[in-house]
Amino acid sequence: MSEAIGKTKLHAALFPNEPTWFTDMRQRAFEEMQITNDPRFAKVDYRNWGLGELSAEGPTKDLALVDHSTDDYILCPIAIAMVKYEKLFQTYYMKKALTELSDRLINFSTAFVNAGNFLYVPENTKLAKPICLNQIEYSQTSDEISHNLIVLGEGTQATICLDNQPEQAGEKIHRISEIVLEAGSHLNLITVDNFSSNKAVYVNRQAYVGEQAKLDWTIGSFSDGNVVAEMNAELVGRRSTATINNAAITSGTQTQGMNTRLTNLAPYTTGKIRQRGVVLDQSRLVFNGIGKIVHGAHGTIAEQENRLLMLSDQASGDANPILLIDENDVEAGHAASVGRLDKKQLYYLMSRGLSKEVAKQLVVRGFIGIFAKEITNRRIREAFQKTLERKLTNG
Amino acid sequence: METLEIKDLHVSVKDDDTQVEKEILTGVNLVMHTGEVHAIMGPNGTGKSTLSETIMGNPHYHVTQGDILLNDRSLLTEPVDARARAGLFLAMQYPAEIKGITNMEFLRAALNARRPDDQPIPIKDFLAQLDQALEILNMTSDMAERYLNEGFSGGERKRNEILQLLMIKPTFAILDELDSGLDIDALQVVSKGVNHVIGPDFGTLMITHYKRILKYIHPDQVHVMMGGRIVKTGDATLADRLEDEGYSGLRDELGIDVDLVDSEV
């Protein structure tokens, strides 16, 4: 790509009244993009999905620039945030959760960002009601290239969900989310991806977990198209904890490859990854669970469990747990399995009169549904279950 | 009155390790009617569970000869779920654990399997039945919300099998070693559950190693199984005799050529 063409394209994605520091950051990412490599998703080949490239521009929508802030929190499109809440926004945007622009896709997404939300919940706020971000309303071109920034101040408690409309326009999705948990905060985060089969999707979600903060993160990977997803929580503060529960279903001829990472950077931190996947038809699902404990992070716990249930002979799947441990005083463990329906379980259910079909359905839903059942908010839980059900039956 | 009849039943099973098919049941004959309580006693490894599982329709066990008849209709070609809906129930010695499915979901699915698709059991009726069954078994309602048998103690599992029995109300129930691993209190509770369903429209076959449970659930007939078949049938006093003389006494009296591997006989 020549410099000249690149420049015009870069400018086309500018926000109104975009601050110089933001433009500079995009410009830097744009330059880095030319010299960095695509990120690695082990055992997933996504080279011909067209990710990291701009589509022919679709009809430009008017930006729905509405500030949804309340007395309790700031919530608005990043287009507003970078102007109206510039100081705060600048303090966190690519400063804490996502700091390294080390691969081409992240650089591309940063250079051409065109949408996203900024949510800031100030310190010691206890939100009784969940906040749900459904971000397409802020996208200005046909392809979403978005960047969400979610910040919980010290001692804050919140439940936040992030999802999408499956009928969303465009062919490619690039979605970055930064999630920052300041000291002592507690976040229930529910992210559900439900993109239609004509879209190639790249998501990258980075969480920063401060001292004694707690992240409970439930992920529903229910898109119908090809997906590569990078999900990462960094336990930065002492005694912080994070649990990542990922439920994924693949069907048709799609591929989903997920790198799910937890890094223990501080002493007495606890990280748990639990991934469950159901693999149907001719699809492919890959779980790369990556647990890392750095030197000096003593007294930490890192556990992971990656399980795949294969429901078709033509489907393929991989569950790869990777533990990188550079410290002695730790408790680390992993379990991985790629299996089929358990005949003993089916027999037991059928012995009570359930037909084979119903028994199978129950076992599959039981297997993939356990994370949904743990979502405490009823409305979010039911929405999650509905999307899961949609994917299992028509996916 | 309904009848369950086992006729000259021969069953073999493939050894998981050696893949060699071996005959376990060598000609079992048994007739049961509703309104009756039968007990089968026998040493370990003689084929009691094999008989139970074969009647229920576990595909692991192969019938090589004989028949299983429910009201004169052969069940041999029927899969396990059809047999269950026809009225059979097996409280298993080793019920499966299924994480992710709650007891409640499972029980509802089991009751709905017996109803037309468009007439699922109304939730109120279901909960009323469930509450009653839980009370009989001294179980708390949080048991209904737990995942099916997952992390259950031995006693909780047995209770859970009887909870299903109370909810499903089958015609014939086979209770495979319901008493094993239970302390006296738990034994009394599960026996109370079984006695609750015993009546003119229900037949039960209790499989047991020890006489203990027969104090709480009184059998009309006691059968002794050895070497893969029923070698003697009598009334409740037969169990007393076994207790006194052990299986070896009966074996020697009948001149049966089987090894008793159990240390306790």
Ligand SMILES: Nc1ncnc2c1ncn2[C@@H]1O[C@H](COP(=O)(O)OP(=O)(O)O)[C@@H](O)[C@H]1O
């Ligand atoms: N599923 C099975 N696979 C292989 N062998 C089995 C299986 N079930 C039972 N057997 C064998 O059949 C014999 C009878 O076992 P079982 O029916 O469990 O006896 P019991 O219930 O009287 O103790 C034993 O030798 C046992 O090893």
Ligand SMILES: [Mg+2]
């Ligand atoms: Mg047995």
